[in-house]
Structures are given as C-alpha cells and as structure tokens.
Amino acid sequence: MAEITAAHQERIHWSGAASQAELDSWQTIAEGVARELAVDVLERDRANEDPHRELQLLRDSGLVNLLDPVEFGGGGAHWETAFLVIRTLARVDASVAQVLAYHFINKSNISFLLPRAEQAEWYRATIDGKWFWGDSVNPVDPNLELTVNADGWRLNGVKHFSTGASVGDRILISAAVTGGTRDGQLVLFVVNADAAGVEPLGDWDALGQRLSASGSVRYTDVRVTESDLLGELTDQPxxxxxxxxxxxxxxxxxxxxxxxxxxxxxxxxxxxxxxxxxxxxxxxxxxxxxxxxxxxxxxxxxxxxxxxxxxxxxxxxxxxxxxxxxxxxxxxxxxxxxxxxxxxxxxxxxxxxxxxxxxxxxxxxxxxxxxxxxxxxxxxxxxxxxxxxxxxxxxxxxxxxxxxxxxxx
Known part of the structure; x- marks a missing residue:
C-alpha cells in the first residue's frame, strides 16, 4: 500500500450535499423495493434463508450502486441519501437493510483507502458486475491469518459475524500478515465469494435479523495476491x-x-x-x-x-x-x-x-x-x-x- 501523499488528496468523488431532488428520487426507489419486500416479509423471516432473491431486487433497482461515481456508471449519490435508503428499507425488512448498509460501508473502502488513480479499475468492475460486498472484518474476532507464499499469501481461519459474505459477490476481509515485508500488518483485502477455500458455515441462528446472512465463514488456503489488497488498517483519520x-x-x-x-x-x-x-x-x-x-x-x-x-x-x-x-x-x-x-x-x-x-x-x-x-x-x-x-x-x-x-x- 502506498504511503499517504499529496496524490491521496484527490481520493474521493463525494462533494457538496444531497439535493432534495436526489433524496426524493432515491427514496422513491427504496419505497418501491420496500413494497415488494413487504409482501412476504414474515414468511421469509420464518424461513431463515439467505436473501439471494432480495439482493437481486436491490441490484435491479440500482440501489447497489447508489454511492458509486457517476463517471463509471454509478448513482453518484451522497451519504445522506444512502442513510435515508437504509432507514426506508428498515421500516419493512431490517435484515435486507442491514446487508445493504454493510455493502455501502464495505465498498466505500475503495475511496477511503486507495488513491483516486487506483480506484477506477475497482469501481468499473463492481459497477458493471453489480457486485454485492459482504465482509469478514469483525475486530473482536481476530482469527484470520495471511501467510506469505510464493505468489502472494494464503488465508486461513474462521471469521464469525460475516454479514453478507454468504450471499455477496465479493468479501471484504481483515487479517494479520505473517512473514514477508508486511509481517505484523493488519490489512484489508477483497476475495471472490466463490473462490476456492471460501466456505460459509450457515450458522446464523439469531432471534432477529434472520436474513442478514451474518454467519461464520471458514477460509482454507484461499489465494490472495497484491492486487486484492485495499490497504493497511492504520489510524489515519x-x-x-x-x-x-x-x-x-x-x-x-x-x-x-x-x-x-x-x-x-x-x-x-x-x-x-x-x-x-x-x-x-x-x-x-x-x-x-x-x-x-x-x-x-x-x-x-x-x-x-x-x-x-x-x-x-x-x-x-x-x-x-x-x-x-x-x-x-x-x-x-x-x-x-x-x-x-x-x-x-x-x-x-x-x-x-x-x-x-x-x-x-x-x-x-x-x-x-x-x-x-x-x-x-x-x-x-x-x-x-x-x-x-x-x-x-x-x-x-x-x-x-x-x-x-x-x-x-
């Protein structure tokens, strides 16, 4: 990961504030999705299954790319709008609202961690693919390790409370590095949810938020390369x-x-x-x-x-x-x-x-x-x-x- 330099000053695409027209437009879309979710919300809650169909509604509506840069085909909306959308969906289906909230935060690390010049490839891929971003970042459960090998690293361990990991397209992960030039660093990186060695355990069994796909994931010799890294976790504000x-x-x-x-x-x-x-x-x-x-x-x-x-x-x-x-x-x-x-x-x-x-x-x-x-x-x-x-x-x-x-x- 590059050190903080003047190049990082142009890291973000968000500026200004959300207009009323922006807020109204995206809330209308969210309300439409909420009406569809409301039809069978109780049945889906009792079934306690991962929300694959529900996430497709979010993809089809455009909400999945709401915060992304317009220049790459994203919605170009502000954070105030994203929070309003989360609130709107939560009135009906808080599980789906939670998965979308984590997705917004997980994907925002592209802008929070990478220089602007390095963001384009990530944004193009995630917008074109309508990727959903789950995570395995739970900081009180530091059970993952990246071990150096010939072509990068291998990821091993189990991470609990991995929201969206079992239904997403990509998983944001934090893990400690063992060996090599990054020894001891805690890094954030992204892996394909379908990669070899990624195994959702399906053990989410909570009183509520049953469709938030927040179960554990086991990682067994999952290949990670330098191109998968977003950056090191530091105290940079x-x-x-x-x-x-x-x-x-x-x-x-x-x-x-x-x-x-x-x-x-x-x-x-x-x-x-x-x-x-x-x-x-x-x-x-x-x-x-x-x-x-x-x-x-x-x-x-x-x-x-x-x-x-x-x-x-x-x-x-x-x-x-x-x-x-x-x-x-x-x-x-x-x-x-x-x-x-x-x-x-x-x-x-x-x-x-x-x-x-x-x-x-x-x-x-x-x-x-x-x-x-x-x-x-x-x-x-x-x-x-x-x-x-x-x-x-x-x-x-x-x-x-x-x-x-x-x-x-």
Whole structure:
C-alpha cells in the first residue's frame, strides 16, 4: 500500500450535499423495493434463508450502486441519501437493510483507502458486475491469518459475524500478515465469494435479523495476491471514516425499525372498533391512554429522525474533506453520531417493545408479525455496547477527550 501523499488528496468523488431532488428520487426507489419486500416479509423471516432473491431486487433497482461515481456508471449519490435508503428499507425488512448498509460501508473502502488513480479499475468492475460486498472484518474476532507464499499469501481461519459474505459477490476481509515485508500488518483485502477455500458455515441462528446472512465463514488456503489488497488498517483519520459511517448506518437501521413498528401499530389500532369497557371513548383509537402512548412514541421517534438527518448532512461535509480531515474533526463527527446511536437504540427498543401496550393482546398473535420489529432491533442493537457510546459522548463533553481510532470508535 502506498504511503499517504499529496496524490491521496484527490481520493474521493463525494462533494457538496444531497439535493432534495436526489433524496426524493432515491427514496422513491427504496419505497418501491420496500413494497415488494413487504409482501412476504414474515414468511421469509420464518424461513431463515439467505436473501439471494432480495439482493437481486436491490441490484435491479440500482440501489447497489447508489454511492458509486457517476463517471463509471454509478448513482453518484451522497451519504445522506444512502442513510435515508437504509432507514426506508428498515421500516419493512431490517435484515435486507442491514446487508445493504454493510455493502455501502464495505465498498466505500475503495475511496477511503486507495488513491483516486487506483480506484477506477475497482469501481468499473463492481459497477458493471453489480457486485454485492459482504465482509469478514469483525475486530473482536481476530482469527484470520495471511501467510506469505510464493505468489502472494494464503488465508486461513474462521471469521464469525460475516454479514453478507454468504450471499455477496465479493468479501471484504481483515487479517494479520505473517512473514514477508508486511509481517505484523493488519490489512484489508477483497476475495471472490466463490473462490476456492471460501466456505460459509450457515450458522446464523439469531432471534432477529434472520436474513442478514451474518454467519461464520471458514477460509482454507484461499489465494490472495497484491492486487486484492485495499490497504493497511492504520489510524489515519480519513481512512477510518468507515467507523462513524457504519455507526450512523446502524442508527438509521434502528430508526427505520421504530418507524415501521409505529406504522403497523397505527394500522392495527385504527382497525379496532371497541374501546376498553371502562373507557369513555367511542372507538379504541380515541381512548386517551392509547392516544398518550402514540403521542409519546411519535414525538420521540421524530426527534431521533431530526438528529439522524443532522448527523448525515454533517457526515457528508466531513467526507468531503478527504485527507485534510484531522483527528479532531473525525472525533467530532464520531461523537455526533454516537449521540444518534444512543437515542436510536434506546428509543427503538422501547417503542418496539411497548407498542404492544397500545395495540392490545390481539397484536401478539404470531400471524400479525408485530414482534418482528422488536426481535430485529433487540438483536442488532447488541452489536456493540451502547454504554460505551455514552462514555464516548460524556468523555468529550466533560473533558474534551476523543476515544482512540478503532473499528468501533
């Protein structure tokens, strides 16, 4: 990997902010995909199968290439738009929204790690092939090793929580190098999901996010060459924008889940006729206690949305700095996004849990499927402890401190 030089200053194709026309156009596309996903979302969740057909919908819609450069045939959209798309899909199918979110982040490493002159070949191939990018990057599971051999390296080991790896076209992988000139380096590289020695284990068995294809992958003597490398994992601020990026994607995932739960709960509530026998209301939806619960939830979810939208616009402005980005500026956006992560996690879990209080006992039927929202957010919100996001915000507020750069902070 080349060292950071002046050539890296022209690394990115994102600039400016998303126009309302851009946001509206891509949201319309996402809503169309969401309507198709909604038709059999419960059946697909219960089948617990990898989402091959669902990902084809994303390819056909153009969402798979939303963030890519226009000059190579990509959508040319901004990050604010990508986060809105994730939120829109999560209202219906959070598993598919998660796979797309990881895809956006994984593929963005082309721009975050490579000089502009080296990006064209990667972007042309991924756009023309409509590649989906899964990953095996879980930083708390450092069980992969790249060992030097005559024509490059051989990859061995098992990586857990490899989202999208079993359904994607390419897999972004992190592994430590043993031997040679890169001995001891932790590098990011890309392999073909169909390469010899790549074996998805099919062991994803979670309460929710069942179609996120997040099982383990075993790698056995998988061939890796210099041309597969994107770069070394360092503490260079711009190269590490993937962390605040994925955290904001998570926040929008949780926000979309909460919005979806409220939308279904509203329909269920309006369909009920009789109020509780002790109520003075004529209809169930006019009961003051029901109105109070919905009023509280709508206000809190809308507040999260406002905070998420603000963070998304600021993220685009930070990305546009390229290698001019400082540690302090990166830290500031990470803290900003940590705030959204905190409130989206807590509001989302509470809304998807307590919404049953407003919809009543009949909404707990398995055939209704209102539980899907709670199961999904309860599962994914455990990805990394929200308490440490609170610590991050508190340390900055009280002491002006930023957490060290990592794949979680």
């Amino acid at each position: 711009f190269a590490n924008l993937i962390t605040p990026g994925i955290q904001l994607a998570f926040a929008n995932l949780y926000l979309g889940i909460a919005q979806g739960a409220l939308e279904q709960a509203r329909d269920l509530t309006r369909a009920r006729r009789n109020a509780w026998f002790l109520s003075s209301a004529d209809l169930y939806r006019n009961d003051p206690f029901v109105l109070r619960v919905f009023g509280e939830f709508v206000a809190r979810v809308d507040a999260v949305e406002a905070l998420a939208d603000r963070a998304a616009r600021r993220f685009d402005s930070v990305v546009a700095l390229g290698d001019k980005l400082t540690f302090e500026s990166r830290g500031a956006i990470e803290v900003e996004i940590a705030k959204v992560k905190i409130v989206s996690s807590e509001v989302g879990v509470e809304v998807t849990n307590r919404v049953f209080e407003a919809t009543g006992s009949s909404s707990a039927k398995s055939s209704v499927g209102l539980d899907l929202f709670w199961r999904n957010i309860r599962t994914h919100s455990l990805h990394d402890p929200v308490d440490y996001k609170k610590l991050e915000v508190g340390a900055h507020f009280l002491n002006g401190e930023f957490q060290p750069i990592s794949l979680y902070t």
